[in-house]
Amino acid sequence: MRAVVIAAQGGPEVLEYAEHPDPVAGPGQVVVDVAASGVNYVDIYHRSGVYPVHLPSPIGSEGAGTVAAVGPGVTEFAPGDAVGWVNVLGSYAEKAVVPADRLVPIPGGVPADLAAAALLQGMTAHYLVRSTHEVKEGDRVLVHAGAGGMGLLLVQLSKMFGATVHTTVSTAEKAKLARAAGADEVHSYEDFAQALKDSVDVVYDGVGATTFHGGLAALRPRGLMALYGAASGPVPPQDVQILNQSGSLFLTRPSLVHYVADRDEMLWRAREIFGWIAGGQLRIDVSHRYPLAEARQAHEDLAARRTTGKLLLIP
Template sequence: MRAVVITAPGGPEILELTERPEPVPGPGEAVVDVAASGVNFIDIYQRSGAYPLPLPSPLGVEGAGTVAAVGPGVTGLATGDRVGWVDVPGSYAELALLPADRLVPVPDGIGLDQAAAALLQGMTAHYLTRSTYEVKPGDKVLVHAAAGGMGLLLTQLAKHLGATVYATASTSAKADLARAAGAAEVFGYDDFADALRGRIDVVYDGVGATTFDGGLTVLRPRGLMALYGAASGAVPPLDPQVLNRSGSLFLTRPSLGHHVADRDEMLWRAREVFDWIMDGTLDITVSHRYPLAQARRAHEDLAARRTTGKLLLIP
């Protein structure tokens, strides 16, 4: 079977399809015939070495497909079941070997490509708005990069939960997408800080270096900055006194893995995300589909922010 496996950190040019032996499930494992794999910034961080991996390592931490085989001791899972997963490596492949207890059932009303597009970003949006900061009616929320796959979901979900959503976007076309998703106002990256100074309850920032300082500026006293990514680069070290002087602000750097480590919590988040898709609360936008052989191009497009919505690799 074919898979993308990295043997050393590097740029997108290292992403090549290789022939691998077909996996055989061991105890507690399952092999899944991959229908689609999500392309995410964490894949870029892992490929580049910013998030080190034991090498050689399969790439891709999100996908959906059909169970092809189960190993000894696996219960509640059978050949032919439709499943999805997040935070488990190996999705950039035709077949993925996965821990059975990290698979979530995909409802009949959800397509496998939708599931692959929704799980990582949908569950991230879930924990950010339900756990990191529980968005309430009347809150004022700022979502950076609101036209991206993550930003679109955060904007829709925060609006659904009763917040007034403000957004940033880099072009007028992207601003239109953010408004269509529910943003009340959309700003450029050079003017949002002055326009929103001291007005925002929570900032959801997946951009990082170029937006972080401005994000602190817009928070009200005791507001919260949720820095969940670094698409523009890592934020430099911060003197905690900055948070004090800015109004006793809260700062957190959360990640999905800590919010789905418990299986019951993972299933709760996945179930609510799927329910929101089926009742129309969340609209999953897949903007680009690439064959596995074009993984390099997918990484280049995502890193250059040439895309909106979600990118998928299709084996």
């Protein structure tokens, strides 16, 4: 099979597309013929060294496809089943080995490419609006990068649960996309903090360093910032007294792994996301599909913010 691996951490040039032996399912494992793999910022963190990995390492942590073989002890899945997964390295490949307890079934009516596009970002958006801060009718929400894959999902789900949604974007084209997803107000990165000063209930920030202090300024007293990513770089160490000075604010740095550690919780999140997709309530915007051999280009485009929506690699 063909797969992308890294022998060292660094820039996009460390992504090596080459022939590798076909994987074999061990006890409790499943081999999946990969139909599509999602490209995410976490992949860049694994590649660059922000998140350490054991080298040499497979890469890609989100995918969907069809079960090709099951290992000893696997009873929940059988060859031919449509499945997806997140937080398991190795999806940048024609075949992937995934622990059976980390797979989720894909229902009929949800194509494999949409499932691959929806799982990591969809379940992240789900935990942010359903668990980290349960969005409710009347909330005022600020979503940074509202035209990106995560931003578009957060805008849609926040509107679904009754919030007034503000978002930030960098271009007029991206503003149109955010409004089409349901955003009530679209702001530039330069003016959002002043325009929203002391007014929003929750900030969903996947941008990081360049938006952090502005997000705190936009929060009402006792508001919550969910800092779930760092597309512009990590937030430097802060004096926690800033939370008091800004209005007894709450700050959390959540991660999907802790919100899907329990299998029942993972299945609940995936089931709701797939249900909303199948029912037409949630639209997944796949803006770019790259051949697996072009993983480097996908990483370059994502890091340079040349794209909107979701990026996929197709074996």
